[in-house]
Amino acid sequence: MRTRFKNAETSYIATSKTNFTLVFLFITIFLTMGAAKADEKAKQVVDSVILAYGGDKLTKLKSLRVVDKTQSFSYGQSSMAGDIDNELNQTSVTLDLQNQRIEYRRVRGDKAHFTIEHQLFDGNQGLSIDHSMRTVEQNKGITYLNADRNQHLNLDTALVLLLLKQREQAQYTGTQYYRGELHDKLSFQAEGYPKMTLLVNQHSGYVGKMMQAHWLAGQFFNYHFSDMQQTKGIYYAGHTYVSGDNKPLELTVSRKVEFNLDTTHSFTQPAGYAVKEQPIDFSQLKATKLADNIYLAGSNWGFSVFIDTGEYFAAAGGYFQLTQRFEAVKKLANVDKPLKYLVVSHHHSDHLSGMKEAAALGASFITVKEHIGAIRESAGVELPDNRFVTIDEKGAFADGKLQVLDFASSHSNHNLLTYFTDAKLLFSADLFASHQATGAPRATKALIDVKAKLVDAGFKVSHFAAAHSGRVLTAADFHQSIASFTPQVCPKGWQICHD
Ligand SMILES: [Zn+2]
Structure with a gap:
């Protein structure tokens, strides 16, 4: 407060007449005294605390x-x-x-x-x-x-x-x-x-x-x-x-x-x-071609996979900056086509942070009926019913090039897995990801259930992309993670796990 007045006073003196300066000084002194009083009171209260x-x-x-x-x-x-x-x-x-x-x-x-x-x-x-x-x-x-x-x-x-x-x-x-x-x-x-x-x-x-x-x-x-x-x-x-x-x-x-x-x-x-080795630096937005017509783009904790179906693009992964990722992919592929579909993995706020952008891009949302309300709320714009394509258990799009499976876990009752058929690539959110350059990440119990789900669907996945990482994991990583699964144990001497 006082500092602000001092600066104002200096510039004022330089440009104005003396009588105004005196009035201004008087006001300044008056306010300074008030502030000093308040500061004394603050110190008194601090001391009492x-x-x-x-x-x-x-x-x-x-x-x-x-x-x-x-x-x-x-x-x-x-x-x-x-x-x-x-x-x-x-x-x-x-x-x-x-x-x-x-x-x-x-x-x-x-x-x-x-x-x-x-x-x-x-x-x-x-x-x-x-x-x-x-x-x-x-x-x-x-x-x-x-x-x-x-x-x-x-x-x-x-x-x-x-x-x-x-x-x-x-x-x-x-x-x-x-x-x-x-x-x-x-x-x-x-x-x-x-x-x-x-x-x-x-x-x-x-x-x-x-x-x-x-x-x-x-x-x-x-x-x-x-x-x-x-x-x-x-x-x-x-x-x-x-x-x-x-x-x-x-x-x-x-x-x-x-x-x-x-x-x-x-x-x-x-x-x-x-x-542990230092994590990969994902701070810069990057687009990469993973296979024919399949692109990965993202930075930090937000990634999407895009497929060029010939007529249009479809994508999975709804983090914010979806538009930037899409632009980077189109630039890399050197094509300009609309984004027709976005597969929305689940209803958690971070994974819905790109819904407004998807709405503006004109994409239709592939989801389950239970998540339409959350997507609408997050998009913050009027979205007619025909912008939602719901699946029940599973769905196939773009002549089967893109397949979607509904997976239930304690994390989300509905978490959609997206399978890019030709590339044998699976995109998932909050299930299987790593920011380390090498090694298989720790598996959760849900990952074992994912494995059963994939076997059941007949998907022979060779690569795993994720909403939260730019590292594409392999089938070998997936099997390694599951093979080394151990339930969480309480570290030695930690009373708080037992209380
Ligand atoms: Zn989540």
């Missing part, structure tokens, strides 16, 4: 661990279109505040079926650890701030620690009632984080709520804190509820917090694990 959360004990805190059992709600990624899935998660976040190290463990699912995620930043590098494959991957994208996918924001004490560092920059923005009690509003922006606004209870000094801008304009992520607890004289909320875009997102079922714990072994990688 620090005191409420443990004072010296908090400011001298060396490490903390928060183990949460949470229920989360999955929008746009449910197994059935039109429904909202509920997911059980157990997370453990260990923070070494002195050396800026972090470890994140996540167990998703229940004891019978779970997946594991393990990431850490050891002070120098970010690591992603795969306990099933017994590999460690160095990942430049993993930092002290994001290794835990921002799970630490669910703990009010962690927010107070961020606030503590921003004491001089925090802004007081008035008061607000929350749960019937008057709260002070503090806004601050810690480095590497979006701007946060805290509601601080005037009576207790506890943070009742944190708000962060949502990516949808005018919407917020709201973190609600309640059930205050204390360990070793440091305070924390026993319960956190997160909402966003006016929908419930996550809530704590149980929470365990430790302060100043022994972190000697928390940030080291497991012994005997192989270092």
